[in-house]
Amino acid sequence: MKSQPRNRIAVNAKKVWRINASLYLLLPVIAAGVLTYFWSTWSIPDFIIYIAWAIIIASLIFFIWLLPALRWRRWRYEVFEQEIYIQSGIFIVKQTIVPMIRVQHVDTEQGPVLKKFGLATVSVSTAATTHNIPALALEEALELRDRIGILARVEEEDV
Structure with a gap:
């Protein structure tokens, strides 16, 4: 593990x-x-x-x-060159690895409550599903979105 x-x-x-x-x-x-x-x-x-x-x-x-x-306490994430690693859950901890090669697009979302606190959610979409990294500082969310977009594009060009 x-x-x-x-x-x-x-x-x-x-x-x-x-x-x-x-x-x-x-x-x-x-x-x-x-x-x-x-x-x-x-x-x-x-x-x-x-x-x-x-x-x-x-x-x-x-x-x-x-x-x-x-x-x-449980929510964590990490972005590597080849994958995105997301951990969530309360009683059952879910660990998800999203290969960069599968990423189709990346979005940031910000509702009224998130906006009040200067936060945003990063949504990573693959062909099968969408994975969210919730409640990041707005600047951090924008940087993460751009970084994942660049890494996903590089992976696509290598194939």
């Missing part, structure tokens, strides 16, 4: 993931609030309200605080 890739994604990735998780969990929190507000008029048993709030609070703690820290 190869050693871990050396490069980490930006520390602000945790903030971005926390904001995204907060936005996704907003609807269940609102639903539980409405349920709590109307529970007496709908004659819903108290234990259902308590269970709903316990699930929501546990979800908030897990998805907003624990998961982003675990994801950030």
Whole structure:
């Protein structure tokens, strides 16, 4: 097994993931609030309200605080002349090697939350799939995109 890739994604990735998780969990929190507000008029048993709030609070703690820290700790990448090595996952660690000869194009993506923190995602596309390296500092993402593009072109010319 190869050693871990050396490069980490930006520390602000945790903030971005926390904001995204907060936005996704907003609807269940609102639903539980409405349920709590109307529970007496709908004659819903108290234990259902308590269970709903316990699930929501546990979800908030897990998805907003624990998961982003675990994801950030595992996410690593490294670019070599012949390949791109990506490691991701939380409980199951996935290590992917993308040969440069298979790279068709490289993009950078930046949504509103990433833009707020000066981050971007690098997407490496092959014929079969797309591999993402999320939440890199914008300058680092642009340099990485250009470097992979140059290395992929060199590989193509050698064939």
